[in-house]
Amino acid sequence: MSLISPWRADFPGILALDGEGQTYLDSAATAQKPQAMLDALLGYYAGGAANVHRAQHLPGERATRAFESSRDQAARWLNAPDSAQILFTRSATEAFNLLAYGLEHELQAGEQIVISALEHHANLLPWQQLAQRRNLELVVLPLDAAGLIDLEQAAGLIGPRTRVLALSQLSNVLGCWQPLAELLALGKARGALTVVDGAQGVVHGRHDVEALGCDFYVCSSHKLYGPDGVGLLYGRKPALQRLRHWQFGGEMVRVADYQSAEFRAAPLGFEAGTPPIAGVIALGASLDYLAALDAAAVAAHEAALHAQLLAGLRARAGIRLLGAPRVALASFVIEDVHNADLAHLLTEQGIAVRAGHHCAMPLLKSLGLAGAIRVSLGLYNDGADLERFFAALDQALELLR
Amino acid sequence: MSLPVDAEQALAAFGQCPGWEQRARLLMQWGERLPALREEERCEANRVHGCESQVWLAGELQNGHWQFRVASDARLLRGLLAVLLARVNGLTGAQLAEIDLADWFAQLGLARQLSPSRSNGLNAVLQRMRELAGDAQVP
Numbered sequence: 001m002s003l004i005s006p007w008r009a010d011f012p013g014i015l016a017l018d019g020e021g022q023t024y025l026d027s028a029a030t031a032q033k034p035q036a037m038l039d040a041l042l043g044y045y046a047g048g049a050a051n052v053h054r055a056q057h058l059p060g061e062r063a064t065r066a067f068e069s070s071r072d073q074a075a076r077w078l079n080a081p082d083s084a085q086i087l088f089t090r091s092a093t094e095a096f097n098l099l100a101y102g103l104e105h106e107l108q109a110g111e112q113i114v115i116s117a118l119e120h121h122a123n124l125l126p127w128q129q130l131a132q133r134r135n136l137e138l139v140v141l142p143l144d145a146a147g148l149i150d151l152e153q154a155a156g157l158i159g160p161r162t163r164v165l166a167l168s169q170l171s172n173v174l175g176c177w178q179p180l181a182e183l184l185a186l187g188k189a190r191g192a193l194t195v196v197d198g199a200q201g202v203v204h205g206r207h208d209v210e211a212l213g214c215d216f217y218v219c220s221s222h223k224l225y226g227p228d229g230v231g232l233l234y235g236r237k238p239a240l241q242r243l244r245h246w247q248f249g250g251e252m253v254r255v256a257d258y259q260s261a262e263f264r265a266a267p268l269g270f271e272a273g274t275p276p277i278a279g280v281i282a283l284g285a286s287l288d289y290l291a292a293l294d295a296a297a298v299a300a301h302e303a304a305l306h307a308q309l310l311a312g313l314r315a316r317a318g319i320r321l322l323g324a325p326r327v328a329l330a331s332f333v334i335e336d337v338h339n340a341d342l343a344h345l346l347t348e349q350g351i352a353v354r355a356g357h358h359c360a361m362p363l364l365k366s367l368g369l370a371g372a373i374r375v376s377l378g379l380y381n382d383g384a385d386l387e388r389f390f391a392a393l394d395q396a397l398e399l400l401r
Numbered sequence: 402m403s404l405p406v407d408a409e410q411a412l413a414a415f416g417q418c419p420g421w422e423q424r425a426r427l428l429m430q431w432g433e434r435l436p437a438l439r440e441e442e443r444c445e446a447n448r449v450h451g452c453e454s455q456v457w458l459a460g461e462l463q464n465g466h467w468q469f470r471v472a473s474d475a476r477l478l479r480g481l482l483a484v485l486l487a488r489v490n491g492l493t494g495a496q497l498a499e500i501d502l503a504d505w506f507a508q509l510g511l512a513r514q515l516s517p518s519r520s521n522g523l524n525a526v527l528q529r530m531r532e533l534a535g536d537a538q539v540p
Binding site for chain 2: 340348349355
């Protein structure tokens, strides 16, 4: 019997795409949104917009309460002890840039920032550019054959000069959980600040930032069934205190004079300008929606879909999986078939998958590939979505071979 | 202005295409007909960036008329490039600057291939052609 998602009907976007003949299998790029989120977005604007943390009037107070209530929900979602440890940014990418600028003053020439070979550009480029500005060494931890960060080599590479260790929890290309407990312990033993890129990880299962023990955890709303334009940065309190302010203006200031100013502490001190108010409020609605689901049922559904995806790919000749994906997605290439050709023919058949370098060019290059096709799953996907994908894949291969 | 012979052929062939499969087959056939670029022409200077596939474009002016040659490692993109060249080869720089290529692809039932998303690289090739033609007009 084909797998049916009991939550599919909650997502108007997936139904609309389905009605158009589009099979959406690109949730790792961005997810469809639940009706509850759309209602919150419309409700905020239609009910009367107002800026937050500024005005004493009723609409302003209402918006501020709703905005701050999303911060509380995000803190609960990540098990952060205090909602003041959640900073809203405009994207996960912006959160990494915040860190790279906010920590710059602590780093001296010759010190090291350590990342891994599978990082998304968002957790590579801000550090790379920081390393260039401050004459630091950017150390890249290698992967093993399964696509996991090689612990033995990591132990040798994370050293006394390592000041920042920034690693992905779940690769957006390889789909495997990284051994973060061991890696973060290596960083902490050396006194490094630890940063976790949870952009993919946060979407699959609940994660506890306290248990992880990282200094910073970054994720984005739009992959977590929330609106785009919102990123989240969690920080441990002592780690947040080490950040320097990096964007200036709006309500991040405490006292302003023509020649000098004093700034607020986190979180407001790092939310310069008018924040994405509607987005933050709507993210709260997505988190509410997700929190009300049976987490075990979601995990079981996602695991069953993923198993179906892997089984289908393995059943076809000439398919090479990238790494050993365990959850959420699978990337692959096909012998003697250009991934651009395959992408073209899948698109023609209404299959929405991602083709290319997946914002991880160095990783693809290190695998000797110019690109790959990635199928990624959301909790609203049905087994029938995968059946349509495989039928289209077979049809495309027949044409190309 | 009358269409080049190759363009007439492309219109006739693609105009009769009833579905995506036939269109894909036809694109691949047109791609196979592209004359190969010499090895030394597949150089960095001729490489078109902004494509996820590898694409090289060489163009030269012959008596005021442009002749482009292209190569790509992706077969369907090769086909798209072939129908592009069918339309633009032989044009003058001024004609090239004026031509509405979105309309050309639309006439062939290939409008979507010119999507603003950078994924298939056709836009990058068009831009490079216009740059080449523009540079040639600078005295």
